[in-house]
Amino acid sequence: MASTSCDRASLVLWKRPLTTLFYFTLQLISELGRLLTFLLTSRAVILSSVLGSAAVTAALHFPGPHSPYLDILSSKSSWCLYWVGLGVLSSVGFGTGLHTFLLYLGPHIASVTIAAWECGTTDFPEPPYPTEIVCPEAVEGSADMIINLWVIMSKVRLEAFMWGAGTALGELPPYFMARAARLSGQKLEDEDFNELEEIMDQEDLGLWDRAKLMMHSLVQKAGFVGILLCASIPNPLFDLAGLTCGHFLVPFSTFFGATLIGKAIVKMHIQMLFVIFIFSKHHLEALENLVASIPEIGPALHAPFHEYMEKQKLKLHSGGKEGGPVAESMLSKCFEVFLVIMLAYFVVSIIHSMAQQYHKDVIEKKEKQKNC
Numbered sequence: 001m002a003s004t005s006c007d008r009a010s011l012v013l014w015k016r017p018l019t020t021l022f023y024f025t026l027q028l029i030s031e032l033g034r035l036l037t038f039l040l041t042s043r044a045v046i047l048s049s050v051l052g053s054a055a056v057t058a059a060l061h062f063p064g065p066h067s068p069y070l071d072i073l074s075s076k077s078s079w080c081l082y083w084v085g086l087g088v089l090s091s092v093g094f095g096t097g098l099h100t101f102l103l104y105l106g107p108h109i110a111s112v113t114i115a116a117w118e119c120g121t122t123d124f125p126e127p128p129y130p131t132e133i134v135c136p137e138a139v140e141g142s143a144d145m146i147i148n149l150w151v152i153m154s155k156v157r158l159e160a161f162m163w164g165a166g167t168a169l170g171e172l173p174p175y176f177m178a179r180a181a182r183l184s185g186q187k188l189e190d191e192d193f194n195e196l197e198e199i200m201d202q203e204d205l206g207l208w209d210r211a212k213l214m215m216h217s218l219v220q221k222a223g224f225v226g227i228l229l230c231a232s233i234p235n236p237l238f239d240l241a242g243l244t245c246g247h248f249l250v251p252f253s254t255f256f257g258a259t260l261i262g263k264a265i266v267k268m269h270i271q272m273l274f275v276i277f278i279f280s281k282h283h284l285e286a287l288e289n290l291v292a293s294i295p296e297i298g299p300a301l302h303a304p305f306h307e308y309m310e311k312q313k314l315k316l317h318s319g320g321k322e323g324g325p326v327a328e329s330m331l332s333k334c335f336e337v338f339l340v341i342m343l344a345y346f347v348v349s350i351i352h353s354m355a356q357q358y359h360k361d362v363i364e365k366k367e368k369q370k371n372c
Contacts, residue, residue: 008356021355023359024351024355027358027361091238103339112155112156119135120145121135122154124136135316149273165260167263168256172242173242176246181247182249218230219241219245223254227259231262231267232262
């Protein structure tokens with residue numbers, strides 16, 4: 001059993017590249033086959049989807065009094081689905097999970113915060129907002145908006161809530177997997193859950209294992225409140241909460257309701273407050289001064305940071321035209337490189353995960369055949 005686990009763990013691109021890619025391809029074909037089977041057996045779903053898509057397409061392409069309202073609805077729906085999708089990718093368990101708050105939502109909130117303080121308003125012209133943020137043209141006699149924490153939070157609350165709702169949806173697969181295994185009387189084949197069962201009777205535990213047991217106990221005993229507490233903080237162990245709730249047949253409404261409130265409302269407001277607080281005008285100025293005061297390396301670090309911030313402000317006032325080419329600073333290039341590295345790591349982790357899953361399925365099939 002140990003040799004099988006070691007063999008599975010060795011299925012990574014830098015150890016066994018050809019075997020890993022081969023197993024990944026076979027697992028991908030298997031998953032596509034399951035999807036095709038589902039579609040062929042769900043004709044009602046396909047028919048309703050086709051009819052719905054045809055109706056929406058016809059409504060969008062034939063002008064009439066409804067066109068302006070449909071354009072607004074289409075734009076808002078696309079924007080919401082974009083953030084829900086990013087939230088799902090962050091927590092659904094593909095590979096290591098894509099850290100979309102760090103890569104997308106956090107920078108978006110930071111951009112809105114900086115723009116709000118610089119423009120003196122959150123009423124950015126639409127379009128180009130939300131694709132691009134520019135300051136509105138000054139209107140003579142118009143009063144400046146009072147910018148504070150709550151005004152900026154109101155501006156980004158929709159996308160933050162949608163992203164949080166997406167992360168809640170991404171927690172459902174472990175719950176349904178554990179619930180289905182319990183109802184069918186089968187043993188739940190999940191390494192994390194099996195590891196949790198093994199350490200339950202042990203006494204000499206490390207900090208990480210104690211955290212797992214504490215969360216398992218909290219979710220099992222406190223129910224809705226326990227799930228809500230676990231979902232309301234950044235929690236890398238929350239997959240275990242879904243597995244625990246599914247295994248003990250916690251009602252779906254209890255699990256998903258607590259998860260949605262915790263992730264999309266409580267945790268998202270904490271994260272929003274943190275980002276807006278850090279990127280507020282006076283805190284950014286204090287950060288600049290702090291960086292500049294670092295002995296020896298301070299001026300060298302402060303110069304590109306200050307230059308980047310000034311170019312971003314210029315871009316806001318120039319409608320994104322004059323400041324566009326100039327704004328390509330070292331910091332923006334570094335962030336682009338970081339984004340590419342994170343995306344590449346995410347793709348590689350998916351390849352490893354699917355290859356290892358195929359290996360696991362093959363071993364399980366062989367063991368079942370031996371038992372028969």
